[in-house]
Amino acid sequence: MDNQRRKFLKIAGASALAGIGAPTLVKLTAGDALAAAKAPADGHGAAAKDHGPEVPAGIRLAMVIDMRVIAAKPHLLDKAITACNEVHNIPDFGGDRKNEIKWLWKASFEAVLTDKSYTRLSKMVQNTDFPVLCNHCENPPCVRACPTKATFKLEKNGIVAMDYHRCIGCRFCMAACPYGARSFNWQDPRPFVKKYNNDFPTRMRGVVEKCNFCSERLALGQEPACVEACEGAITFGDINDPHSEISKVLDKEFTIQRKPTLGTNPSVFYIV
């Protein structure tokens, strides 16, 4: 009896090992073939592309923020934030950091451009608040993290959009976004919205929200609300079109993006 049990355990152990081992073996042998087949589509392919001349495809909407203008007229930024808040029915929790909903907000240079050195900052940079918003990344980690496709990239224009109907409030996207561009509705935002814009909905408790690059205004042929309010401090347009205004600005000025080393490739550029 005892002998039989030993035998049984031995066989069971061996089969379990074989079961665990088999996929690894398959992986080891199939690995090269798979990598070869996939390479142009992901990781390595994209890295290779960065070194060669990039061939832009389709429309990619982007923004260039000229900090020289904002440093000279800081009130423009307040105007832009108010405009965004009013157009999108964004609640005001009056400084309550936990509940705060941010589409466009202010932060210091150190907080925005974290990977730049700041041993000695120019006075302008020290004294100026930077506007921050969703970067509408070319390679958005929030989209990859979202389990419901509530957050997705519009291939048509490069905007990283949201469908609040589908959002389950899991906040994976918030963990994935390296820029803190997303806010969660811990409570019903409605009582905290000062005045409704009747052409835009509010959000409800339990969903995440962020800047939508004013998709609803673009559809009407208008500029984003913050761009309009900023009187020229922000240029908006298609960076894949070499003749667009924004392309001309990018050709002329030296610009920086937030955390470029992460490979998200932000569509918001800063001239400092």
Add this chain to the structure above:
Amino acid sequence: MYNKKTIIPGLIIFVLFVTFPVWFNGLDAGPVPKPEMPQGGQKECVLPADEMRASHMQLLNEWRDDVLRDGGRDVVTVAGKEYRKGLQMACMECHTSQEKFCDTCHIYASVKPYCWDCHITPEAATKKKETR
């Protein structure tokens, strides 16, 4: 059959119990809801009334996907009138009262759509103005 004496009365009691809501209400489904017609006197909708009654929820879902996912924010033109795609921007421009229009049937059918958790009714918009 064994235990006929207990099974048959048991079955009868069961059937009576399950159909309780039907016979308790006297085989009547209650008064049919009468949603209020648009106060502005509009007669046309984006679809005929019976189609809207049966499938307005599908239409709203299609509009939602058009607007949010496919970037199709173009207007719908029916009988010369332009409608923007949206509950707030099309439907409730004519059917201004959630309570007197939407809710009448939704309560009758015992469905609880959560449209208005986010979409603003004209009533909610007016109320907000008054409190400020």
